[in-house]
Amino acid sequence: MNHVRSVGMRKTARVALVSLVLAGAGFGVTACQSDPDIDITKLGLETDAPETLYNQGLANMKAGNLAEAGRKFDSIDRQNPFTEWGRKALVMSTFTKYRLGRNDEAVATGNRYMSQYPQSQDSAYVQYLVGLAYSKQIADVTQDQRAAVRTIDAMNKVVTNYPTSEYVEDAQAKIRFARDQLAGKEMQIGRYYLERKEYLAAIQRFRNVVEQYPNTNQVEEALARLTEAYYAMGITEEAQTAAAVLGRNYPDSQWYADSFKLLKGNGVEPRENRGSWISRAGAKLIGA
Template sequence: MPAIARLKPLLTLLLVGSLTTLLLTGCAGRIADEDKTEQQLYQEAQEALDNNRYTTAIERLQALESRFPFGEYGEQAQLELIYANYQSNQYEAARAAAGRFIRLNPDHPQVDYAHYLRGLAAWEGGRHALEGLELSDISKRDPGATREAYGDFRRLILDHPDSQYAPDAVQRLRYLKNLLAEQEVYIGQFYLRRGAPVAAINRGKEVVEGYRDTPAVPDAIAVMIEGYLHLEDQKEADRLKQLLVELDPEHPQLGRNQQFVQLHPANKPDKTLLQILSFDLLRF
């Protein structure tokens, strides 16, 4: 038998043995999360954050928080967990983590940051959700995330007016306020189309009273005018029309000689069969 042929089994055994040794050495060199120190977990989380590996960062931060809740890095890990969840588009998890941090650390010097990230998470979660709405889709839309973002940014501004995040929060708050006012108008118009004038008037009032400094006020007044015309309350409709003329004489629903133009006449409601059969006792 040639010498090379006799060496093949020996070389194979040596190769297998070397690979086994390397694998065993590698496994022995790894430390399970439950055996790592607080500092090791925190350093690994930092490295993951620096390299945009947010899933790994979340795992390390959660392990750190679970094993060392009162450790040296506990509060910082909670803050960075909010950020990691936000960056990985886990907005509900980010809001939950921020809410927990605010609740447990109300006097922390960076609690304003937690408020800000909580608002940003809601902002991203509902971003553009109310833009370009069609009236027919209004009943299916939920402005919950927008309202949550509005509340978070408002709380940040009220509680931490000198925060470095306050100026940006003010800009976002203004945008959200306009958006929420428009939402109320859209819903009011939807109610007019469905033959529910009282509900429409209430939506208009919500804008006039709660969002009086937004551009949606004239449209809200127009909704209220139509609502009162549906109810055949000409006196209140005329009073509101005069207010609309004063606020916005070029409003699209003010026609020739400033006569009010109804977009949703009372004799053309878009009612459901259920409303018709229930004699309009069921409202939305």
């Protein structure tokens, strides 16, 4: 009997809550009861149990209604925080936001999940989603590359903290892509300086590529540009070393052919100075 009374009290409280919300929105409770066209869910109020809302969200996802699915999951999160249903809803909310292209929101939701449930059964997946949301924001190398830096950080957490997860391989691929972007940004700036004959500034950018991003697809050109810049400054020995390291690692590269031609046309050939920073960096390259 006490159980029945408790259930009845909860229903009464829920009706009272609905009445207050509707009254604040300019609707009377009587109107809500008599007008079938009024949908209280459109007012942002969900009265179903979290399990029901979760299943409704899954059904909407299956039907392709991601926005509606996300609304269901967000309702669970708001009304049932720090519960198992709330935890599961946060996972799905992160996913739907990512799929809808709302990447900043996906990152915020995913990071909130990770702060609350860092060692849960879905933490590797959510961390991976955060990395994917960042990777979707990586811009062309002519633009700011902060998203690439954040992608690397997020995906490194997947690789380091969840090394046996199924997401590691793709996380590593996303890291490689982001590093290529960062190296590409350095090359873009370096070429800018080189064109203006600001050789020292150009060399520093190309050096960053060789030393910081040795396993990227930008290294061949970086070594060729170092050959060009050092030779233009009259530092022939470093130009020869850059060309020699390039030829040793990428003998069939067009960049090496161009560097060889530049030196040969001026009476010198590629020759590696083992004491040069270029030679030391060369030991870490893809073809070393």
